[in-house]
Amino acid sequence: SQQGEEDPQALSIQEGENATMNCSYKTSINNLQWYRQNSGRGLVHLILIRSNEREKHSGRLRVTLDTSKKSSSLLITASRAADTASYFCATVRETSGSRLTFGEGTQLTVNP
Amino acid sequence: DTAVSQTPKYLVTQMGNDKSIKCEQNLGHDTMYWYKQDSKKFLKIMFSYNNKELIINETVPNRFSPKSPDKAHLNLHINSLELGDSAVYFCASSPPIFKNIQYFGAGTRLSVL
Numbered sequence: 001s002q003q004g005e006e007d008p009q010a011l012s013i014q015e016g017e018n019a020t021m022n023c024s025y026k027t028s029i030n031n032l033q034w035y036r037q038n039s040g041r042g043l044v045h046l047i048l049i050r051s052n053e054r055e056k057h058s059g060r061l062r063v064t065l066d067t068s069k070k071s072s073s074l075l076i077t078a079s080r081a082a083d084t085a086s087y088f089c090a091t092v093r094e095t096s097g098s099r100l101t102f103g104e105g106t107q108l109t110v111n112p
Numbered sequence: 113d114t115a116v117s118q119t120p121k122y123l124v125t126q127m128g129n130d131k132s133i134k135c136e137q138n139l140g141h142d143t144m145y146w147y148k149q150d151s152k153k154f155l156k157i158m159f160s161y162n163n164k165e166l167i168i169n170e171t172v173p174n175r176f177s178p179k180s181p182d183k184a185h186l187n188l189h190i191n192s193l194e195l196g197d198s199a200v201y202f203c204a205s206s207p208p209i210f211k212n213i214q215y216f217g218a219g220t221r222l223s224v225l
Contacts, residue, residue, distance in 0.1 A: 031212055042116070042202055042216030043155075086153060092212045098143060099168060100214060102155040 006103040019076045021106040023089030030092045034074050037086045081112045118203050118217040133188045133220045135203030144186035145204040193224045
C-alpha cells in the first residue's frame with residue numbers, strides 16, 4: 001500500500017523565497033529520502049535522513065524527521081527557477097531491505 | 113557517459129503487441145529495479161534484481177517479465193499490451209553499500225493505443 005503522502009500537491013513561489021514540502025508515512029522506517037524529478041526526466045536523489053536523525057542539511061536543502069509524528073519536511077531556501085520540479089519523499093521500512101516506497105510528490109514551481 | 117540508460121525513450125504501440133524495454137547501468141551496482149509511474153506521477157516498484165536474482169516481485173500481471181542477463185542489465189518484456197499499461201517506466205540501480213540510494217534512468221514513456 002502507498003506509504004507516503006505529501007502536501008501540498010502543488011506549490012508556486014517567487015525566486016528567492018523558501019519552499020517547504022511535507023511528507024507523512026504510516027509504518028516504522030529505517031530511513032527517509034527525498035528525490036527530485038525534473039519534467040520528462042528520471043528521479044535524482046537529494047538527501048537521506050536516518051530514523052535516528054532529526055535534521056540534516058545539504059547546501060540549500062534542510063530535511064527534518066519526526067518519527068513520533070511519522071512526518072518529514074523538506075525546506076529549500078533561496079529558491080531558484082531551476083528548482084522547479086516534482087519532489088518525492090521515499091521511505092525504507094525497517095523490514096523491507098532496499099525497497100523504496102514513494103509518496104505522491106509535490107510539484108514546485110519557482111517563478112523568476 | 114549516462115549512468116543508467118534506458119531504451120527506447122518513447123514507445124508507441126497497439127494493444128495486443130509485445131514490446132521490450134532495455135536498461136543498462138555502468139555504475140557497477142549489484143541491484144536494479146523497474147518502476148511504473150502513472151499519469152498522476154505515482155511511482156510504484158515492479159521488480160528488483162540483485163546480481164541477476166529476482167528479489168522483489170510486486171503484484172504485477174504475469175504479462176510483465178523481467179530478465180537480467182548480467183548484473184549490469186535488466187530488461188522488461190511486456191506481452192499482450194493493454195491500454196492500462198500506458199505509463200512511464202523507470203529503471204534504477206543501487207550500490208552494494210548504500211543500497212537504499214537509487215539512481216534512476218530517464219524513463220521510457222509507453223503509449224498503448
